[in-house]
Amino acid sequence: MTKGQCLCGGVTFETTAEPKGASACHCGQCRRQSGHVWASAYVPKDTMHITGDVTWYASSDTAKRGFCPTCGSFLFWAADAESTISFALGALDTPTDLKMTRHIFVADKGDYYDIADGLPQDARS
Numbered sequence: 313m314t315k316g317q318c319l320c321g322g323v324t325f326e327t328t329a330e331p332k333g334a335s336a337c338h339c340g341q342c343r344r345q346s347g348h349v350w351a352s353a354y355v356p357k358d359t360m361h362i363t364g365d366v367t368w369y370a371s372s373d374t375a376k377r378g379f380c381p382t383c384g385s386f387l388f389w390a391a392d393a394e395s396t397i398s399f400a401l402g403a404l405d406t407p408t409d410l411k412m413t414r415h416i417f418v419a420d421k422g423d424y425y426d427i428a429d430g431l432p433q434d435a436r437s
């Protein structure tokens with residue numbers, strides 16, 4: 313079981329699926345919304361159980377970003393056409409039993425930091 317919650321606890325989520333693709337996204341949207349890079353993994357949408365009130369922001373014509381309207385925690389990303397939902401690794405209860413596997417959208421990374429952990433880097437997704 314993987315469980316998490318927002319900062320205020322108003323939104324909780326859990327899934328019995330094994331999270332896949334633990335990565336850090338350096339795109340401008342994730343950096344603006346999270347304050348830096350956004351670390352996430354994904355599971356099938358139908359295995360994710362969310363309680364509480366999530367505000368969904370359509371950041372493009374193809375995807376939505378979910379956050380807690382009370383405390384602002386950026387928790388979810390979901391593409392309309394995909395059957396998976398990504399969730400914030402930083403929101404998980406520990407131990408997570410997960411390890412970051414790669415960096416994505418590094419072509420859009422900020423100029424104020426370097427990536428030096430040796431993990432694979434993809435220019436795009």
Ligand SMILES: [Zn+2]
Pocket residue numbers: 318319320321322323380381382383384385
């Ligand atoms: Zn909250």
Ligand SMILES: [Zn+2]
Pocket residue numbers: 337338339340341342343350417
């Ligand atoms: Zn991103």
